[in-house]
Amino acid sequence: MLKKRLAVLLAFVVVLATALAGCGNSSAGTTAKKSFKAGMVTDTGGVNDKSFNQSAWEGLKSFGKDNNLKVGSQVKYLQSTQASDYSPNLNQLVHQNYNVVFGIGYLMQSDIQKVAEQNPKANLGIVDAVAVDKNNKPLKNVASMTFEAEQGSFLVGVVAGLTTKTNKIGFVGGINSALIKAFENGFKAGVKSVNPKATLYVQYAGAFNAPDKGRSIASTMYTEGADIIYAAAGDTGNGVFTEAKNRTKNGKKVWVVGVDKDQYAQGLPQNVTLTSMVKRVDKAIYDVTARTKAGKFPGGKVLVYGLKQNGVGIAPTTKNISPKALAAVKTYKQKIIDGSIKVPATDAAYKSFLATLK
Structure with missing residues (x-):
C-alpha cells in the first residue's frame, strides 16, 4: 500500500515538474522576444x-x-x-x-x-x-x-542637366572624401551625359554640421549664375535650402537637389526642391x-x-520634374542596371567617362 502511494506521489511530482518546466520555457521565450x-x-x-x-x-x-x-x-x-x-x-x-x-x-x-x-x-x-x-x-x-551613391547621383544629374536654364549647376559636399566624391562624380556624369555644355561648380564645406557654411557657398554659386545646386552635405546642406528659399522668396527662382531622403518638404513653402537622391539608409x-x-x-x-537593389534612386516626389527628364531618368536607370553604363565614382573614372561622351 505504501509503495502504491509513493508511486502515485512520484507521478504527481513528475507531472508538476513538467508543467512548471513548460511554464518556465514559455516565460523565457517571451522574455527573450521582448528583450531584443x-x-x-x-x-x-x-x-x-x-x-x-x-x-x-x-x-x-x-x-x-x-x-x-x-x-x-x-x-x-x-x-x-x-x-x-x-x-x-x-x-x-x-x-x-x-x-x-x-x-x-x-x-x-x-x-x-x-x-x-x-x-x-x-x-x-x-x-x-x-x-x-x-x-x-x-x-x-x-x-x-x-x-552605390554614384548611381543615384547620376540620375539626379540627368534631371538637373535637363532642367537648368542658365547651364550652370553647383555641387556642395560635406567633407572631401572618397564617399562624397562618389556623389559628386556620379552627379557630374549625369549632367554631362544630357547637357555637355553645362558648367559645373564644386565646393566642399569641410563639415557635415555647418549649415551657415553651406548657405555661404550656395550664395556664391547662385550669384555666379547657378540655378540648381546638389547638396550632399548632411546638416550643412540645410544651409543650401535656406539660401535657395530666400532667393526664391525675393523673386529669383533657384533649385536644390536634396540627398539621402525625399527632401521635398524641406524646400517648402517656396518649393525649391527639384528632386532628391534617395539613399535608403533606412x-x-x-x-x-x-x-x-x-x-x-x-x-x-x-x-x-544600388539601383538594382532599390538602395538608391530618385525620390518619389516628382512633381517638379519635367516629363522629358523623367523619361530620360527611366532610360538611364535601365542602362546602369544592365551594365551598359558604368557610373564613375572617382575623379579618374569621371575623366575617363567624359572621354566616352565625345
Whole structure:
C-alpha cells in the first residue's frame, strides 16, 4: 500500500515538474522576444539632420514599430556632438547588451573597428564603410553596409542637366572624401551625359554640421549664375535650402537637389526642391536589424545597395520634374542596371567617362 502511494506521489511530482518546466520555457521565450534591443549612434550631423542620420533612425523606428519594441529603450539612438563621442556612445550601447549597434557614417569606421575587436561577441553595423581587422580582412562581428551613391547621383544629374536654364549647376559636399566624391562624380556624369555644355561648380564645406557654411557657398554659386545646386552635405546642406528659399522668396527662382531622403518638404513653402537622391539608409538598417533578430546577423559581410537593389534612386516626389527628364531618368536607370553604363565614382573614372561622351 505504501509503495502504491509513493508511486502515485512520484507521478504527481513528475507531472508538476513538467508543467512548471513548460511554464518556465514559455516565460523565457517571451522574455527573450521582448528583450531584443537595437541601437544606433549618429555622427555629428545629428538625428534631425533631415538627411542621413534621420533616415537611419526612421528605419530603426520602423522596425521597432513592426516588432512592438519600445522607442527609447529597446530601440534607441545616442547623438554625437563631436568625433570623440563615437567610441563612448558605441561602447555604452554594447555594454547595455543591445543585440545590434549601428555606427551611422564612414567617419565612425575606426571607432567601430576598435569597439568590435574589444567586444568580439557584440554585433555591430557600419554605414558607408567596410570594417576590417589589422590584416585588412572584414571583421566577423560587423555588418558593413555600402551604397552605390554614384548611381543615384547620376540620375539626379540627368534631371538637373535637363532642367537648368542658365547651364550652370553647383555641387556642395560635406567633407572631401572618397564617399562624397562618389556623389559628386556620379552627379557630374549625369549632367554631362544630357547637357555637355553645362558648367559645373564644386565646393566642399569641410563639415557635415555647418549649415551657415553651406548657405555661404550656395550664395556664391547662385550669384555666379547657378540655378540648381546638389547638396550632399548632411546638416550643412540645410544651409543650401535656406539660401535657395530666400532667393526664391525675393523673386529669383533657384533649385536644390536634396540627398539621402525625399527632401521635398524641406524646400517648402517656396518649393525649391527639384528632386532628391534617395539613399535608403533606412532600408539597410531595417534589413540588418531584421536579420539579427532572426538569428542571421550578417557579420563579416559587405552588403551593397544600388539601383538594382532599390538602395538608391530618385525620390518619389516628382512633381517638379519635367516629363522629358523623367523619361530620360527611366532610360538611364535601365542602362546602369544592365551594365551598359558604368557610373564613375572617382575623379579618374569621371575623366575617363567624359572621354566616352565625345
